[in-house]
Amino acid sequence: MKMDRLIAQDSQQLLELVERSAFVGFWRRDARAGSLYWSPQLARLHGAPQDFTPDFEEALSHYVGEHRTELREAVRACEEEGKPFDLELQLQSLQGRRTWVRCVGEPLRDAHGAIVGSEGIVQEIAPAGHASGTLLRHTVSMGGAPGSAEAFVTIDRQGRISYANEQAEQLLGAAGDRLLGRKVWSFFQMRLRLALEERFMQALDKREAIELEELDAQGVHWLELRGFPFGAGMALHLRDVSTRRRAQQHLTLLEGSIARLNDIVIITEAAPFRAPGPRIVFVNDAFERRTGYTREEVLGRSPRFLQGPDTQRPQLDRIRTALEQWERVRVDLINYTKAGEPYWVDLDVSPVWDESRRLTHWVAVGRDITERKRDEEKIQYLAFYDPLTQLPNRQTLLDRLHDAVGENGHAREGALMFIDLDNFKVLNDTLGHQKGDLLLQQVGRRLRNCVAKGDLVARLGGDEFVVLIENTPQKPLDPLTAAQIVSQRVLEALGQPYVLPGYLHHSTCSIGVTLFGKQPSSVNELLKQADLAMYQAKAAGRNAVRFFDPEMQEVATANAALAADLRQAWRDNHLQIEYQPQVGLDGSMTGVEALLRWQHPTRGIVGPEEFIPTAEETSLIIPIGHWVLEAACAQLAVWAQRPDRAHLSIAVNVSVRQFRHPEFIDEVVSCVRRSGIPPDRLKLELTESLLADNLEATIARMRNLKEMGVRLSVDDFGIGYSSLSYLKRLPIDELKIDRAFVKDILTDGNDAAIAATIIDLCRNLGLEVIAEGVETEEQRAFLARQGCHRYQGYLFCRPLPLEQLEEFMDAKAAATSQPSSVET
Structure with a gap:
């Protein structure tokens, strides 16, 4: 059956505009x-001749995999049980092109209401957005498809059929060429013509709908007529009175289908895109809900006002180019509500033209993607x-x-802190x-306030x-000078007290600086250099700034080589214990x-x-320390079997990292129990650096x-974090005077006084x-x-x-x- 012709005037039916803009095909x-009809649009979608x-x-074979089974079952349920369906399916054309479509179907009924088949719409959909299935189902029922019993005409402002x-043609009893140009009221009885002409002209002037029932068309039928203003004229539906009830239901759907879409719909006239641009002729209810504008406020205006003051020029240029070429376009765009609130829409704009390829309207469907x-x-x-x-x-x-050091372009001078x-x-x-x-x-x-505009503060x-810090034409200061100024600002700013809830905290920082730009450097090299310099600042006592120099790199390289050798020595059992x-x-x-001793090859x-x-930094000290501890306990167990050596103790040095390891206490308990030695024969020598942090846990x-029962000794006492307030709280047995004081004890009065003070302190504390x-004997x-x-010593x-x-x-x-004697 021949498909309806699109109108050639601005009064084109609203629903047909939306249908054609969405590339819809019809089937029955x-x-x-057992017969199947499909429209030329649907044939093209399948890649088949019209x-x-x-x-x-x-037809089902064109659908992919399980989608074929899903559609077959939906059509069966529709034809046997009267169930409409709305599916999204993947279609493969005869040429192998795959596309997603929405297929909407309803039962086809005869004059008695019995189901005789099915009919529906197939619409190609974009991956992220498409028109509502509700609209498609209503389109099936609207009479816009072939074979509908509904007659449809459009008239211009003079009432002439366009x-x-x-x-x-069938209802009015005339061929198309005899209808076009005639005034619509001329088809009715003479007694009605003047009244009809007056009623139509009033409706056209006021842009209002018209409804006339049971009109006697001359020599044809009793008709029901409803008119809707659209564009420059009016769209008229003419129906046989016998089907008036059904016609009324369909018209109700026509009035509400687009209004019920959740997506925003805007239809404009086909004016050029240049200012003032196409004017709005229709918006749906979703538009009013989302924007806050009423239809009356936007009809006749350009959609341009919705984009607000900060227009997205690239997106609008894409729309402009597409519309100038009568092409479909899809963009993400920021719009503004009446209250000024911004929201994002995924906007799909499609041209609509008639069979003569004359552009008639633009249809824009927008999905709110603000949350996305x-x-x-x-x-x-x-x-x-x-x-x-x-x-x-x-x-x-x-x-x-990467950009600053020239890996992505020209190198610039600067400093990294x-x-x-x-x-x-x-x-x-x-x-x-x-x-x-906090x-x-x-x-x-505070750091942001210490740097100039254009400098970067980052958290690693x-x-x-x-x-x-980068040297730019806007900041021509020498990088060294700039780094010195900024680093002092940072030390001062971060050294100020911090107000925390219920607590006033004091803190400092250590800063390492490296300069770049005069010699080629990679990003990794710069980060390592700044890191090395920072550790030098830590070693200098914290709250300090240190600049990187090549000697630091040499030391770092040597330490890295030493660490690698140490790992190998541990694997090859090249470490040994001396007593x-x-x-x-x-x-x-x-x-x-x-x-511990290490014989390097x-x-x-x-x-x-x-x-x-190095063992501390690489954490090798943990397994090495455990090995020394086990060896000492094993040796004490051997000596315990000899009366002349059972009284001997072994002192084992314990590093800070080893002591704080979660399993250290358990390891000591295990070694002592497994060896069976008296615990007081094992003496653990701890360094004063343990007292620098987390004293209560220590x-x-x-x-x-x-x-x-294990005995504890503080090694190298007097050179580290000595504090009498700490000392009186420590559960220790012994203090060890460092060799630094013993070396010059006879020639340096200060060393002699310190040694004497430590000895006196131990006597008073019972240590x-x-x-x-x-x-030398003199030192002893x-x-x-x-x-x-x-x-203990070489003497x-x-x-x-x-x-x-x-x-x-x-x-x-x-x-x-x-017999011998020792003089004191």
Whole structure:
């Protein structure tokens, strides 16, 4: 059956505009005859010739996979049970092109209401948006499809018919060429013509709808007529009275279908896009709800006013170009409500033209995507900014650095500052992470106030921040001078008290600075250099600034090589333990200290003062320390079997990292129990650096060790974090006078006074005292006179491997069996 012709005037039917703008095809299936009709639009969608008529199964074969089964079942339920359907399916054309379509169907009924088949609409849909299925279902019922019993004409402002469909030709009893140009009231009885002419002209002038029932068309039928103003004229529906009830239902759907769409619909005239642009001729209810504008406020205006003052020029240019070329276009656009609130729409604008390819209208369907855009903006923000401090994050810093050092263009001179908060972990551990976060936020705000416009402040993570200073034409200051100025500002700003809930916190920072631009450098090199300089500032006592120099890099490179060698030495069992005797006043051995030694294949003997810090940094100190502890307990178990050596103790050095390891206490308990030794034969030597941080936890751990009988000694006393208030609280047995004081004890009055004070302190606190580094009899005698009666040093014996130590003890035992005396 021939498809309805599109009208050629501005009075084109509103629903047909939306239908054609959405690329809709029609189908009808007669279940009794097994025949299937589809429209030329649907044939094109399937990639088939317009005159190609498939059977039902052949049409189904164009749908992909499970979608074919879903559609077959939907059509069956529609034809057998009267159930309408609305599906989104994937279609594959004869040429292999896949596209998503919406298929809407309803039961086809005869004059008695019996289901005789099905009919519906197939519409191609965009991946992220399409017209509502409600509209399509109503379109099936509107009479716009072939075979409808509804007659439809349009008239101009003089009442002349400008378009008539086939049904109108049948109802009015004239061919199309005899209808066009005639005034609509001329088809009715003479007695009605003047009244009809007056009624129509009033409706056209006032732009109001008209409704006339049971009119006697001359020589044809009794008709019902309804007219709707649209464009410059009016659209008229003419129906047989016998089908008036059904016609009324369909017209109700026509009035409400587009209004019920959740998507915003705007229809404009086909004016050029240049100012003032196409004018709005229709908006739906969703438009009024979302924008706050009524139809009366927007009809006749250009949609341009919806974009507000900050127009998105690229998007509007895309629309302009597409409309000038009569092409469909889809953009994301910011619109504004009547109250000025911005909202995002996914706007799909389609041209509508008649069969003569004359543009008649534009149809714009907009889906509100404001929430989606907000989510996208949040994701974008989190990709480049730190959510806690609102500062740029590591990724943003790296992008700027790549650009600054010339990896993405021309290099510029500048400075990179690495900032680390001093003792931030103490705040987190004592006051909690919530207050730590508040402190970091305040640090971020203070840092922003320390830099000039254009400089970058970023947070790397934790308590680490970076400032990037670039020399630009707007800031021609020398980078070194700029870095010195900014670093002093930062030290001063971050050194001010921080007001936290219920607490006034004082903090400082350490800053490392490296300059770039004069010599080629990579981003990784600059970050390492600034980091090294920052650690130099930490080593200098914190609250300081240090600039990177090549010597730092050489030290860092050497440390890295040493760390690699140390890992290999540990894997190859190249580390060994030597023991240095500790003696009493009479020269008899009271115990030994276990000392690590490393025989390097190329560097020879590497002293513990060189590799122990590296072991600490690489965490190798944990397994190494455990190995030394097990070896000491095993040796004590051997000596416990010999009466002449059962009294000996072994002192084992414990590093800060080892002592604070969560499993350290359990390891000591396990070693002591497994070896079966008396716990007081094991002595753990702790450094004063343990007292610098988290003192309460340190004391608690020391008490646990004391309760199991292990003896505790503070090594290198007097050179670190000595504090009498700390000392009186520590559950220790012994203090060890550092070799630095013993070395010049006879020539330096200060060293002699310090040694004497330590000995006096131990006597008053009831602690044992031992001096290390004793190399001459004069040193030993001086210490003895002050009250120190235990010693360790080369005067008595150098550190020895276990076999040589056994020989030394045997010789010592043999010597002491002869009468001797020791003068004090």
